[in-house]
Amino acid sequence: MRIIDIRDIVVPISSSISNAYIDFSTMTASVVAIVTDVVRDGKPVVGFGFNSNGRYAPQGLLRERFIPRLRDAKSESIEDARGLIDPAKAWAAMMKNEKPGGHGERSVAVGVLDMALWDAVSKAEGVPLWRLLADRYNEGVADKTAWVYAAGGYYYPDKDIQALQDEMKHYLDLGYSTVKMKIGGVPLKDDLKRIEAALKVVGGKGENLCVDVNGRYDLDEAIACGDAIAPYNLRWYEEPLDPLDYLLHAALATRYRPPLAPGENLFSMQDARNLIRHGGLRADRDWLQFDPALSYGQVEYLRTLDMLASHGWSRRRCVPHGGHQFALNIAVGLGLGGNESYPQVFAPFGGFADDTAVTDSRIAMPDIPGIGFEAKNKLYAVMRPMMA
């Protein structure tokens, strides 16, 4: 299995939304197509990858370093015993002459290419990626469905409480039972009104509502908010603090008893390990949101899962950020706790195969080769022209 060509484009992944930290109006994503010499059903196997939201298209890094290194790697050096591309060997080729530490940006570039390689390999095998992952790394056991939740509730311009409630109701109508809203962008008393309004929509059940601060609070603010929302027993209190301030996480965890959910802005096994070692999190309740698309891909994610196991954490505590089909395949194939979903934003990159029904906040995966992009028309419309 040889790489014939690697192509990349940049497309908007923008949205007229903002969270407590940034606005997303200029957000972009890179899409790559890795064309191989394997032919299936009369057509060359092409693997696709893209980066999820939050970190911008890494086109410069792709073109300056990571695409050339992958393209220039000798085929024999990145093959497995059966002659297929071995993503772990390809990963090593891409990371050649990269120093340790500094895991950001390049982790996105490598993640995009890693996603495309896994798509290509599972297509070459003629199986869905979730099946390939289950067979290789989970003793053949794949979950029948994945738990998903609807992430939204951003600070849309001029959005008021009625509009927030309408948005949340819409998610329930789509089949979700759990929804997530942004907080931390307005004074706490205003956020509390929004939280209580959203809680009403989900029947007053805290387990059906998550709140997300996007790392905006200092410790005082995180504790003040935590004290105010603790009685609601929310599903989780996401990223209240700077993602790298492990000590503050540990301090907050001594006081806030319901679940916390950090990790989406940690981009390597090493950073994830520091959160586990130093962050004072609780393996019986907290959630971990490392996003494989932003974090050197599935090859690195497997390292992170091994690290978690050695620290007594179940894979079920992992619910990746990003809302993409790549993480959905990983969730089903490796038995994670579920995955994020964006019913209204970050189109066409978020979401599932078309016609996927959400029932009780769970979905089933299609049984088609690869990650499943071809079953998601609006996304495939971006990818298909890259094969021309």
Next chain:
Amino acid sequence: MRIIDIRDIVVPISSSISNAYIDFSTMTASVVAIVTDVVRDGKPVVGFGFNSNGRYAPQGLLRERFIPRLRDAKSESIEDARGLIDPAKAWAAMMKNEKPGGHGERSVAVGVLDMALWDAVSKAEGVPLWRLLADRYNEGVADKTAWVYAAGGYYYPDKDIQALQDEMKHYLDLGYSTVKMKIGGVPLKDDLKRIEAALKVVGGKGENLCVDVNGRYDLDEAIACGDAIAPYNLRWYEEPLDPLDYLLHAALATRYRPPLAPGENLFSMQDARNLIRHGGLRADRDWLQFDPALSYGQVEYLRTLDMLASHGWSRRRCVPHGGHQFALNIAVGLGLGGNESYPQVFAPFGGFADDTAVTDSRIAMPDIPGIGFEAKNKLYAVMRPMMA
């Protein structure tokens, strides 16, 4: 003071050398020129910046995000009270819509631009950067000289012990008393022979020799090497471990008594703080090598120095990686412990103003406006054409 134009080029910072982790034959650097509307001696003030070695030219990131944001920032929004550019405000403009965490790559792009802004501001003031920094942040006190050491001793192809000794002798002849060599790229017993050979050249004095592993060892290897070299009482044992594995640093520090020297692959105040909080380092002997050119520049470095002070660390424990004039100005202006120097590699970016004498491993800074690039002919030959 307004920014008229921002230009960037990519140039090799390559060398036929390798350390224990990577080879440097494809290493590149970005050079930026920020042209302002301030006129001095009949010419517009232009600030220059570049990235030091280890992380590649960030041209894509510069052009995709950081140059456009700086160029598009309203002049009033990045001015200080006197109408000069305020680098901290410019920093905030560059980091707008960037999420927290993931400090790598973009920290280099921002560092390059930050360096150019400080060069421009000190030229507009008509003073050397070290003087400006001393006046603004060190109660007017600048050191008369800076301690420097000669970094080399790489694994050159076919280099043998005689060649290593010749190289070290050459550094002594140049006026250095302290030299540094790479280890970790060959079996320990071979490195020990190299270390003993280098020690002979510096008169058997461990305080005049540093060794650098570039993050290559695991804990067993780091302890084995540490046990072997502890009797030499070397000036420092640099980066024995993965830069983000704070727990391993703490473990090693319980056993290896002479000084350690990590930090060159940590690129933000947050990462540096984690090293200080969780790395078990010893404020009375260990050295910290955060490189402002790779770590969001001087604006962030000031935050790191504040963080260090609050943890009981003296600035004198800081000896930045990178061997550039930017860090030299910071060392003299803010009273650091010294700076790295590369007499034989990474030309023309490493080193001092031309005709700077090294005496007892110390140098004096020239008294010319800005960082001093104009007094370093081979470097200025790269920069000057950017003004055309």
